Amino acid sequence: xxxxxxxxxxxxxxxxxxxxxxxxxxxxxxxxxxxxxxxxxxxxxxxxxxxxxxxxxxxxxxxxxxxxxxxxxxxxxxxxxxxxxxxxxxxxxxxxxxxxxxxxxxxxxxxxxxxxxxxxxxxxxxxxxxxxxxxxxxxxxxxxxxxxxxxxxxxxxxxxxxxxxxxxxxxxxxxxxxxxxxxxxxxxxxxxxxxxxxxxxxxxxxxxxxxxxxxxxxxxxxxxxxxxxxxxxxxxxxxxxxxxxxxxxxxxxxxxxxxxxxxxxxxxxxxxxxxxxxxxxxxxxxxxxxxxxxxxxxxxxxxxxxxxxxxxxxxxxxxxxxxxxxxxxxxxxxxxxxxxxxxxxxxxxxxxxxxxxxxxxxxxxxxxxxxxxxxxxxxxxxxxxxxxxxxxxxxxxxxxxxxxxxxxxxxxxxxxxxxxxxxxxxxxxxxxxxxxxxxxxxxxxxxxxxxxxxxxxxxxxxxxxxxxxxxxxxxxxxxxxxxxxxxxxxxxxxxxxxxxxxxxxxxxx
Amino acid sequence: xxxxxxxxxxxxxxxxxxxxxxxxxxxxxxxxxxxxxxxxxxxxxxxxxxxxxxxxxxxxxxxxxxxxxxxxxxxxxxxxxxxxxxxxxxxxxxxxxxxxxxxxxxxxxxxxxxxxxxxxxxxxxxxxxxxxxxxxxxxxxxxxxxxxxxxxxxxxxxxxxxxxxxxxxxxxxxxxxxxxxxxxxxxxxxxxxxxxxxxxxxxxxxxxxxxxxxxxxxxxxxxxxxxxxxxxxxxxxxxxxxxxxxxxxxxxxxxxxxxxxxxxxxxxxxxxxxxxxxxxxxxxxxxxxxxx
Numbered sequence: 025x026x027x028x029x030x031x032x033x034x035x036x037x038x039x040x041x042x043x044x045x046x047x048x049x050x051x052x053x054x055x056x057x058x059x060x061x062x063x064x065x066x067x068x069x070x071x072x073x074x075x076x077x078x079x080x081x082x083x084x085x086x087x088x089x090x091x092x093x094x095x096x097x098x099x100x101x102x103x104x105x106x107x108x109x110x111x112x113x114x115x116x117x118x119x120x121x122x123x124x125x126x127x128x129x130x131x132x133x134x135x136x137x138x139x140x141x142x143x144x145x146x147x148x149x150x151x152x153x154x155x156x157x158x159x160x161x162x163x164x165x166x167x168x169x170x171x172x173x174x175x176x177x178x179x180x181x182x183x184x185x186x187x188x189x190x191x192x193x194x195x196x197x198x199x200x201x202x203x204x205x206x207x208x209x210x211x212x213x214x215x216x217x218x219x220x221x222x223x224x225x226x227x228x229x230x231x232x233x234x235x236x237x238x239x240x241x242x243x244x245x246x247x248x249x250x251x252x253x254x255x256x257x258x259x260x261x262x263x264x265x266x267x268x269x270x271x272x273x274x275x276x277x278x279x280x281x282x283x284x285x286x287x288x289x290x291x292x293x294x295x296x297x298x299x300x301x302x303x304x305x306x307x308x309x310x311x312x313x314x315x316x317x318x319x320x321x322x323x324x325x326x327x328x329x330x331x332x333x334x335x336x337x338x339x340x341x342x343x344x345x346x347x348x349x350x351x352x353x354x355x356x357x358x359x360x361x362x363x364x365x366x367x368x369x370x371x372x373x374x375x376x377x378x379x380x381x382x383x384x385x386x387x388x389x390x391x392x393x394x395x396x397x398x399x400x401x402x403x404x405x406x407x408x409x410x411x412x413x414x415x416x417x418x419x420x421x422x423x424x425x426x427x428x429x430x431x432x433x434x435x436x437x438x439x440x441x442x443x444x445x446x447x448x449x450x451x452x453x454x455x456x457x458x459x460x461x462x463x464x465x466x467x468x469x470x471x472x473x474x475x476x477x478x479x480x481x482x483x484x485x486x487x488x489x490x491x492x493x494x495x496x497x498x499x500x501x502x503x504x505x506x507x508x509x510x511x512x513x514x515x516x517x518x519x520x521x522x523x524x525x526x527x528x529x530x531x532x533x
Numbered sequence: 534x535x536x537x538x539x540x541x542x543x544x545x546x547x548x549x550x551x552x553x554x555x556x557x558x559x560x561x562x563x564x565x566x567x568x569x570x571x572x573x574x575x576x577x578x579x580x581x582x583x584x585x586x587x588x589x590x591x592x593x594x595x596x597x598x599x600x601x602x603x604x605x606x607x608x609x610x611x612x613x614x615x616x617x618x619x620x621x622x623x624x625x626x627x628x629x630x631x632x633x634x635x636x637x638x639x640x641x642x643x644x645x646x647x648x649x650x651x652x653x654x655x656x657x658x659x660x661x662x663x664x665x666x667x668x669x670x671x672x673x674x675x676x677x678x679x680x681x682x683x684x685x686x687x688x689x690x691x692x693x694x695x696x697x698x699x700x701x702x703x704x705x706x707x708x709x710x711x712x713x714x715x716x717x718x719x720x721x722x723x724x725x726x727x728x729x730x731x732x733x734x735x736x737x738x739x740x741x742x743x744x745x746x747x748x749x750x751x752x753x754x755x756x757x758x759x760x761x762x763x764x765x766x767x768x769x770x771x772x773x774x775x776x777x778x779x780x781x782x783x784x785x786x787x788x789x790x791x792x793x794x795x796x797x798x799x800x801x802x803x804x805x806x807x808x809x810x811x812x813x814x815x816x817x818x819x820x821x822x823x824x825x
Contacts, residue, residue: 055703109728144727149737151724156708169705170714172722180680180726180740180764354668354782356659361686363794364655365693365717371792372716373644376651377633378788383654383781384636385753385772386608386622386629388570 055159059171062155063193066175067091070142081135083124089139092119097176098190099317106179106187113137143176144188151178271329278326282319289315429469436462437469441477441494441515448516451496455505464507471508474515489526493518554598561585562599566606569619570629572754572772576618589613611779616671617771622780636749639737644712645719649739652720653746655785656686658777661756661769668778671771677756679764682743683725690717740764 070086096115100107116136117129124132145151152174161167175194181187289312296308354360360379364372392400429437440458443449451474458467477496485493496513503512565585568574576582589596590613599619603610607627611620623629633640633647640647660682661675662668694717697704706714720739727735734741747767750756755773760766 146727150722151727151738152722157705159703168708169703170708171705172718174722174724177724178727178738186726186728354778354786355665356655356662356668356777356782360655360782360785360789361659361689363789364652365689365715365720367716367792367794368713369644369648369716369719370712373648373651374792375785375788376648376655379655379658379781379785380633380636380651381625381630382622382784383658383776384631384749385572385755385776386570386627387631387753389628 055157055169058157059155059173062153062157062171063173063175065155066143066145066153070139077138079131083127084120084135085123086135086139088123089116089120089135090143092116093136093140093143094175094190094194097188098195101189106181106189109140109186109188112140112188116140140176140188144178145174268333271333274329275326278322278329282322282326285315285319285322289319429465433462433466433469436466437473440466440470441473443494443515443517445492445517445519448514450501451511451513451515452503452505454515455508467507474513477515478513480518485520489522491520491522493520554594558595558598559602561588562595562602565589565599565619566602566608566621569603569608569610569621573752574618574754576615582618583615586613586615586618589619609780611772611775614771617775620772620775622776637745646737648716648719649723649742650746652686652716653682653739653743654750654781656682657743657746657750657756658773658781660685662774662777668774668782671774673774675769675774676759676766677747677769678762678766679740679744679747681763682747683739683764686720686739687725690721693717694721734764 067087067090070090074081074084074086093112093116096112097107100111113133113136116139117132120132120135121127121129145153150172152172155171155173156168157171158166158168173193174191176188177191178186179189292308292311292315296305296312360375364375367375437458440454440461451471454470454474455467458470473494474496477494478498480493480495482493494515495518496515498511498513501512503510564581565588568576568579568582568585574582576586589599596613599613600610603619603621607624607629608621609624611617611622613619623631633650637646637650640650657677660677662673663675667673667675693715694704697715704715704718706718723737723739723742724735726738726740729735734744736742736745744764747756747758747765750773751758751767753772755770755776756767757770758765759768
């Protein structure tokens with residue numbers, strides 16, 4: 025019924041039987057359900073057609089792989105781009121491997137690619153699916169109609185790359201929420217989540233959280249399209265009221281969601297830490313991941329919203345200060361594009377043909393003399409320059425070393441400050457020791473490092489996964505020193521849990 | 534308006550002043566037309582070209598001779614000026630005319646493809662000159678990107694789709710009458726891009742089709758490629774403005790009127806906000822409030 029094969033087949037469910045009530049409302053509902061049903065057909069098709077593949081592929085649950093693929097693509101859809109093809113294949117392989125662990129990895133990969141290509145439907149020129157269904161027209165006659173849809177579509181990314189995105193149809197099939205409003209569905213999902221958490225039903229909570237995430241992705245996708253459209257043409261938007269209102273609304277929405285999700289996060293964290301049962305703990309941890317991801321997406325959305333204002337202003341400046349001129353009388357969009365698009369194909373084509381014929385300019389016809397042809401054919405092909413022009417050798421000038429302290433001094437100071445974790449020391453003692461071994465300069469360097477340690481770079485150490493961190497604390501004692509004044513800091517080394525931090529980092533990402 | 538009009542005004546008293554035409558004059562006139570046949574050649578870059586353009590402007594007899602040579606070859610003179618050079622274009626049925634079948638092979642068999650290629654050219658022009666003023670202003674330079682054109686058309690299609698949905702229309706076409714399918718659906722259901730084995734743009738995708746149009750227009754001297762971002766960025770040339778304004782726009786309009794479709798606008802830009810701002814609920818429908 026769907027899928028690569030063309031659409032000569034007849035839908036069996038309507039080809040016979042008594043005529044249903046031809047009321048337009050009933051029929052419309054039927055058409056909608058038929059279309060929803062059609063969206064699932066490519067998945068069933070995969071299992072039906074796997075027998076045709078060369079090899080023994082019946083062990084694989086293709087529909088399961090396909091749904092997993094749609095999940096993966098949806099969750100990897102970023103604000104700017106979509107999901108990367110190779111990445112999706114790589115992430116699908118573990119699941120496929122679990123279905124048939126004894127088969128070679130190459131076969132698993134082949135299955136992943138086959139499923140993904142079939143979801144895109146690479147074989148057809150539209151790269152989509154078509155289903156045929158029938159409806160009654162208002163005058164009571166029966167018409168067969170084509171329903172075209174896509175599940176995963178390929179979109180252009182930066183630098184000419186191709187990314188995957190799931191379509192609205194696919195998201196609807198996936199979450200099973202047909203015909204719903206994005207915003208309200210999101211709110212509903214979150215309320216549900218909160219209730220579930222309060223009652224301690226984490227298994228259901230996870231499901232709801234995942235649904236909320238799908239909604240979040242869908243929501244940011246809608247906004248992304250809106251912003252992109254605005255970037256293209258500032259004149260098309262009412263910038264005095266509507267757009268600022270829209271942005272303010274969206275920002276409010278993000279703030280709202282952010283508060284909400286942070287509240288949920290706190291709750292689940294508490295549940296995660298308090299619960300005794302390992303299964304609950306694991307689920308709660310997964311839930312934390314999901315909600316964190318939601319928050320990350322909202323933050324991304326928010327930064328995009330904040331950029332929108334300056335973008336409008338720049339565009340406005342560029343376009344508004346052009347001098348007004350006389351009009352030519354032809355408004356290409358209003359007079360041509362807009363009227364042509366709703367026309368039926370066979371009429372629209374006359375207009376586009378006329379535009380093409382008169383709008384492409386001229387081509388000088390090529391005529392080749394036999395004598396030239398021989399020359400052309402005998403000329404060896406020109407070697408193409410793959411590497412481009414040769415880079416000139418850069419002329420580097422050595423800059424004089426004007427450091428205040430030498431490397432040796434730094435090493436000596438570091439050695440002095442390499443304190444055992446359980447034995448912090450007073451700055452005064454360190455300074456005296458430094459002065460004895462390296463004179464005033466070393467003492468000065470030690471003092472600087474100690475002051476620096478008063479505000480330790482915790483964030484950097486966390487990101488870089490360092491194992492220890494120098495810190496300095498002021499406990500109110502005055503420094504008694506001939507060269508330096510101020511507080512006699514307590515300098516010590518804090519040991520950091522590098523493994524724990526690494527785990528935490530992955531969790532945060 | 535274009536300088537071309539001013540010069541044609543001076544043609545009227547010319548006949549009495551015309552001296553005998555020598556073969557050398559005819560050769561020069563033909564040479565000027567030959568320059569015009571190289572659309573990517575810029576007058577400022579070639580001294581002889583500049584010289585002949587000046588002669589066209591100053592010598593009405595020579596101008597008429599050059600016009601006659603062009604007409605005899607099946608060319609239409611759009612403008613002769615230092616900025617556009619000898620802007621000539623192919624008359625219909627001229628040997629210089631571009632035929633859709635030569636342009637893209639598939640279009641012969643598939644009317645959907647034929648429409649997509651035509652619409653791509655129309656959309657490139659519409660986005661290059663979004664306001665009527667842009668088309669009239671000789672100094673205006675339009676900028677387009679391939680992905681931008683595709684997104685622009687998709688936006689318009691989406692708007693139509695939403696409108697149809699609002700009205701409860703079922704736009705799915707009847708199976709046995711593909712010619713009756715609404716034109717916007719053809720573009721909307723074609724994929725925007727696609728992965729290919731050799732990392733080139735998928736020729737049948739809409740960005741592939743727009744990219745082909747942009748590359749072809751660049752070869753016609755209508756666009757200049759300025760970068761590779763967003764599928765390729767281009768800016769328009771004076772010739773493109775002339776071609777769209779004086780030839781393509783009016784030809785397509787005439788065809789549209791013949792079909793009985795009369796687009797009514799008041800001459801101001803139609804890419805404007807709609808009156809009912811409820812339409813501007815951009816979050817929900819992600820559509821630009823295009824008028825149609």
